[in-house]
Amino acid sequence: MPDAAEVPALFGPEFDRDPSPAYEWLRANAPAFRLPLPGDTWTWLLTRHADVVSAMADPRLSKCPSVAAGHWRKANLGLPADHRPTLIGHMNNFEGEDHARLRKACAGAFGPRRLQHMRDRTHRLANELLDPILERGEGDLVEDFAYPLGIRSICELIGIPDSLLDEVRPPALVVAAGDVTDMASMLRATDELDALLADVVARKRAEPGADLISDLLAQEAAGKLTGDEVAATAFLSLIAGHETTISLIASTALTLITHPEEAARARADGAHLTLVIEEVLRRDTPLQNTSWRFVTEPMELAGQRMEAGDPILLSLLAANRDPEVHPDPLAFRPGERPVRHVAFGVGPHICIGAALARMQASAALETLFGRAPSMTLTVPEDRLVWWPSAITRGLHNLPVKL
Numbered sequence: 001m002p003d004a005a006e007v008p009a010l011f012g013p014e015f016d017r018d019p020s021p022a023y024e025w026l027r028a029n030a031p032a033f034r035l036p037l038p039g040d041t042w043t044w045l046l047t048r049h050a051d052v053v054s055a056m057a058d059p060r061l062s063k064c065p066s067v068a069a070g071h072w073r074k075a076n077l078g079l080p081a082d083h084r085p086t087l088i089g090h091m092n093n094f095e096g097e098d099h100a101r102l103r104k105a106c107a108g109a110f111g112p113r114r115l116q117h118m119r120d121r122t123h124r125l126a127n128e129l130l131d132p133i134l135e136r137g138e139g140d141l142v143e144d145f146a147y148p149l150g151i152r153s154i155c156e157l158i159g160i161p162d163s164l165l166d167e168v169r170p171p172a173l174v175v176a177a178g179d180v181t182d183m184a185s186m187l188r189a190t191d192e193l194d195a196l197l198a199d200v201v202a203r204k205r206a207e208p209g210a211d212l213i214s215d216l217l218a219q220e221a222a223g224k225l226t227g228d229e230v231a232a233t234a235f236l237s238l239i240a241g242h243e244t245t246i247s248l249i250a251s252t253a254l255t256l257i258t259h260p261e262e263a264a265r266a267r268a269d270g271a272h273l274t275l276v277i278e279e280v281l282r283r284d285t286p287l288q289n290t291s292w293r294f295v296t297e298p299m300e301l302a303g304q305r306m307e308a309g310d311p312i313l314l315s316l317l318a319a320n321r322d323p324e325v326h327p328d329p330l331a332f333r334p335g336e337r338p339v340r341h342v343a344f345g346v347g348p349h350i351c352i353g354a355a356l357a358r359m360q361a362s363a364a365l366e367t368l369f370g371r372a373p374s375m376t377l378t379v380p381e382d383r384l385v386w387w388p389s390a391i392t393r394g395l396h397n398l399p400v401k402l
Helices: 013-017 020-029 049-056 070-074 096-110 112-136 141-158 162-177 183-206 212-221 227-257 260-268 270-283 316-320 354-371
Strands: 032-037 041-046 138-140 293-295 299-301 304-306 311-314 399-401
Touching: 020 316, 032 304, 041 049, 041 070, 049 299, 049 311, 049 316, 096 112, 096 212, 096 227, 112 138, 112 141, 112 354, 138 141, 141 162, 141 212, 141 227, 141 354, 162 183, 162 227, 183 212, 183 227, 212 227, 227 260, 227 270, 227 354, 260 270, 260 354, 270 316, 270 354
Parallel strands: 041 311
Antiparallel strands: 032 041, 138 399, 293 311, 299 304
C-alpha cells in the first residue's frame, strides 16, 4: 500500500468539486485502496472500471451486512446506521432468493403503466415549479426545481401524502448525505423517518391506494412479505429514489447551461436529450459509490488479498471516468461514446429505479429548457457547491438567471 503522505485527499470541498485527480491517482497507484473511516474502521475502495464491473458480478461479495467484519458493524455504518429491522430488511441487503423475492415485490411500482403516469405527472409538476421561477426571472434549480420535483414524485409513488413533505425533507437530507462523522444527527434522522413511515404504513393498511406501500401491504397479506420488509422497502425507495433523480436533473441542467449548443440540439431533438442524459450519467454519476459489499471468503481482488468480512466500496464515478474505457473522460461528448457506463450498477443488484430516474430527468429537462431556453449562472461555475457525501455526486445549489 502507498505511504499515507502520498495519498490525495478523498474528502472535503475540493474533492467534492473535482474528485478526478484523486481517482486518477488511486487507479494508477492503489486500485484497491484501504480507506480509513470514522469509528475505527476502514473499507477497500475500488476505482478501476474493470475491477468495479468484476466485483459487482462476483458471487463472493455479498450485500448482506450480517457477514461484515466486527469493526465495520461496531462503527454503525450502512443504511440505516443502527441496522434496525424496520429499515434494513430491503432488497439491497439480501442475496439470492430473498433478494429476488423483494425485488419482484417492487416490480409493479416501476412498470410501464406506472412510469407513463409518472412521466405525465413530472411534466405537470415541472411546469408548476417553473411558474414562480419564470415570474421572478431567477431561481435555484436545485432548491426551487430539482429537489421539490424529486421528493414530491417519489413520495407520491410510495404513498406518502403531500401533507408530510415538510416532515420528510429534513431527515431525508441527513440520511441521503450519509455523513458518518455526525452519527448523532444520522440516528435522529433515522428515528424520524422510521416513525413517519410507520405512520404512513398504518394509514395505508386502513385505506390502501394506488401506490407502492399499498402494493407491498397486499403482498404481506398474501404471505409474501413481512411487516418489517414493507417498511424497509418504503425506506429504501424514499432515500434511493429521490437523491439520484435530483442529482441527475441538476447536473444535466448545469451541463446544458455551460454547453448552449448542446442545449439547443436537445431542445430540438428529444433523442439528443437522451444522449445528453447518458453522458451526464457517465461523467457526473449521481451515485458516487455503490452501497456496501462484503467479502464472504478469502480472495484476491485488484491485486490485494482480502479476508472474509472485509467491507468494500465500488466507485461508480471513478469507473465511469476511467480513461482505459472512456478516453478523455472529462470531455462532454454525447452520442460519441458507446453507452458503457455503470451509473446504475450491473448484475443482480442493478438499480430497479433506473428507468424512472431517466424518465423523470428527461421530462423535467424537456420542460425546463422548453420554457427557459436561455439561462446563465449567477455565480462562477467553480463556486458552485457539491454535496459533501460519500454516496451521492450532486450539486448543493444551482443559481441561475432566466
